[in-house]
Amino acid sequence: GGKDRRSGLILTIPLCLEQTSMDELSVTLDYLLSIPSEKCKARGFTVIVDGRKSQWNVVKTVVLMLQNVVPAEVSLVCVVKPDEFWDKKVTHFCFWKEKDRLGFEVILVSANKLTRYIEPCQLTEDFGGTLTYDHMDWLNKRLVFEKFTKESTSLLDELALINNGSDKGTQQERERSIDLNFLPSVDPETVLQTGHELLSELQQRRFNGSDGGVSWSPMDDELLAQPQVMKLLDSLREQYTRYQEVCRQRSKRTQLEEIQQKVMQVVNWLEGPGSEQLRTQWGIGDSIRASQALQQKHEEIESQHSEWFAVYVELNQQIAALLNAGDEEDLVELKALQQQLSDVCYRQASQLEFRQNLLQAALEFHSVAQDLSQQLDGLLGMLCVDVAPADGASIQQTLKLLEEKLKSVDLGLQGLREKGQSLLDQISNQASWAYGKDVTIENKENVDHIQGVMEDMQLRKQRCEDMVDVRRLKMLQMVQLFKCEEDAAQAVEWLSELLDALLKTHIRLGDDAQETKVLLEKHRKFVDVAQSTYDYGRQLLQATVVLCQSLRCTSRSSGDTLPRLNRVWKQFTVTSEERVHRLETAVAFHLNAEKILQECPDQPEAFNEMEQFDEIEAVGKSLLDRLTVPVVYPDGSEQYFGSPSDMASAAEHIREKMKLVSLKKQQLRQPEATTPES
Numbered sequence: 001g002g003k004d005r006r007s008g009l010i011l012t013i014p015l016c017l018e019q020t021s022m023d024e025l026s027v028t029l030d031y032l033l034s035i036p037s038e039k040c041k042a043r044g045f046t047v048i049v050d051g052r053k054s055q056w057n058v059v060k061t062v063v064l065m066l067q068n069v070v071p072a073e074v075s076l077v078c079v080v081k082p083d084e085f086w087d088k089k090v091t092h093f094c095f096w097k098e099k100d101r102l103g104f105e106v107i108l109v110s111a112n113k114l115t116r117y118i119e120p121c122q123l124t125e126d127f128g129g130t131l132t133y134d135h136m137d138w139l140n141k142r143l144v145f146e147k148f149t150k151e152s153t154s155l156l157d158e159l160a161l162i163n164n165g166s167d168k169g170t171q172q173e174r175e176r177s178i179d180l181n182f183l184p185s186v187d188p189e190t191v192l193q194t195g196h197e198l199l200s201e202l203q204q205r206r207f208n209g210s211d212g213g214v215s216w217s218p219m220d221d222e223l224l225a226q227p228q229v230m231k232l233l234d235s236l237r238e239q240y241t242r243y244q245e246v247c248r249q250r251s252k253r254t255q256l257e258e259i260q261q262k263v264m265q266v267v268n269w270l271e272g273p274g275s276e277q278l279r280t281q282w283g284i285g286d287s288i289r290a291s292q293a294l295q296q297k298h299e300e301i302e303s304q305h306s307e308w309f310a311v312y313v314e315l316n317q318q319i320a321a322l323l324n325a326g327d328e329e330d331l332v333e334l335k336a337l338q339q340q341l342s343d344v345c346y347r348q349a350s351q352l353e354f355r356q357n358l359l360q361a362a363l364e365f366h367s368v369a370q371d372l373s374q375q376l377d378g379l380l381g382m383l384c385v386d387v388a389p390a391d392g393a394s395i396q397q398t399l400k401l402l403e404e405k406l407k408s409v410d411l412g413l414q415g416l417r418e419k420g421q422s423l424l425d426q427i428s429n430q431a432s433w434a435y436g437k438d439v440t441i442e443n444k445e446n447v448d449h450i451q452g453v454m455e456d457m458q459l460r461k462q463r464c465e466d467m468v469d470v471r472r473l474k475m476l477q478m479v480q481l482f483k484c485e486e487d488a489a490q491a492v493e494w495l496s497e498l499l500d501a502l503l504k505t506h507i508r509l510g511d512d513a514q515e516t517k518v519l520l521e522k523h524r525k526f527v528d529v530a531q532s533t534y535d536y537g538r539q540l541l542q543a544t545v546v547l548c549q550s551l552r553c554t555s556r557s558s559g560d561t562l563p564r565l566n567r568v569w570k571q572f573t574v575t576s577e578e579r580v581h582r583l584e585t586a587v588a589f590h591l592n593a594e595k596i597l598q599e600c601p602d603q604p605e606a607f608n609e610m611e612q613f614d615e616i617e618a619v620g621k622s623l624l625d626r627l628t629v630p631v632v633y634p635d636g637s638e639q640y641f642g643s644p645s646d647m648a649s650a651a652e653h654i655r656e657k658m659k660l661v662s663l664k665k666q667q668l669r670q671p672e673a674t675t676p677e678s
Helices: 022-033 038-042 056-069 086-099 113-116 136-166 171-180 188-204 219-223 226-279 289-327 327-383 392-428 438-505 515-550 559-597 609-629 644-677
Strands: 009-014 045-050 075-078 105-109 207-210 212-215
Touching: 009 022, 009 392, 045 056, 056 075, 075 113, 086 327, 105 113, 136 188, 136 226, 136 438, 171 515, 188 226, 226 289, 226 327, 289 327, 327 392, 392 438, 438 515, 438 559, 559 609, 559 644
Parallel strands: 009 045, 045 075, 075 105
Antiparallel strands: 207 212
């Protein structure tokens, strides 16, 4: 980087103690001398041969070698000698003797006297100068520069070949040229970045500050060729810009071709294998399992279509992006591709959706048909089982359940008709365009199946309704039978209660004839009630016999209720007759007793006959005896009226009245006794 007083470049050759290879040194010098420009070379070189650590013969060989390497450019060779140098006379004489032949001046000088020929600011610190120089830094920068120069030059050639190839006449020639040389050997971005970094570094080193002053270093302009870097960068940017445009056009064309290829792949598959898959699927199945199998098959078909539909979405987005880019030359082609792709995909999607809806409707139809069939089976099973209820309430519950099942069947059949009609409507809308073929035959099979299912369910439902009507009549008769049996049993209970009331509460015989007659009349009415109850029970039991004959079953009343009714009625009849006999006897007793007791004592002729008193006493005794005797039933059992205290009370009234009659009799006898004495 230093210069001599003539502005010539300074070339420093440091020699060392080790053996110096002249070949390597020659190559190094050739390389270094190739760096400066021709203008710089014309000013000549000052060569500093540092021989302080070498031998004289080596120094001499180096100096002589300069004649062959740079004879015209060398103007001065300064050999820096060591403090203890070789023989001065020999050395001085040799270089002086060879001056004309060498073509340049050679001087031997100590390091501290080198400033006589070169300014200190142009010498490095090794020679007592102040020039700042870092050889490794210079070497690294030089390597970067040369690498950049080599790569950029090669890259420029490649880019020029690519760009020039894209300017050829026909489209096929352009594509063929681009295909052959499309990718550069190095990354243009990397080379440009390297060049910019190198240029930035060179521009920062143009002026080096030293001790507050400014000293100009010619290294960047003349040795590292900053203008060359700038020129290469400009050329690279220009060619790279053209290359990017070529790549963009190629990428756009490639993308368009890929899109066109993918569009045709999607269209060909949807119109080919995809449509063929749908053509083979036309049935709706004859059961839930068959419909589900068809649905599963359709889901597999949809899954395959979904993959192509995903490609369609991606292609549509890519086409939309290209349309937004606004390249007019491709707009028509892109729109045509987009329209073709959309038409095919939407048509296929519509067919898939139609098929899915049809299968779903078929599944719902078969599901409703199966539910209805199960309901009919359950209803038929219920009708086939013989009715053996325990009571009328269970029959009513069974009848209610039967009506509910029949109503559920009606609703199920109505739902089946609605589902079937909806399915038929969908099938009727299935035109030939749906799968690309005539589907009349297949539709007829589906229609016949649907109508057959609905007709079969209607017939089964009608048979069940007829059986329900018969079962309803039978169950209503059974309800009536149980009601009659219950009412007949109730009649027996009522008659038993009347008998119990007769024995326990119908005890009084009356205090006089009038009261006894009233009691007798009440008893007759009481007997009429019991008779009505008995007749009602008999009628109910006769009705049960008729119903049992109609139902062809054995009546439980004939073996249980009827004997109980007859037994209770016989007991009531015997008890009632006993009650009537006692009341009638009491009436006769009270009438005769009251007649005697009410007769005037002044008319003794009325009592001439004592037979009346005897008759009254006999009736009274007979009545008292009757009160102590129990009622004997036909089966031999006995039953008393009321409690003993009740009977004692009734007998006491009779005895009191008998005492009155007896007293009356005595009174009438006393006058008879006194008449003879008088």
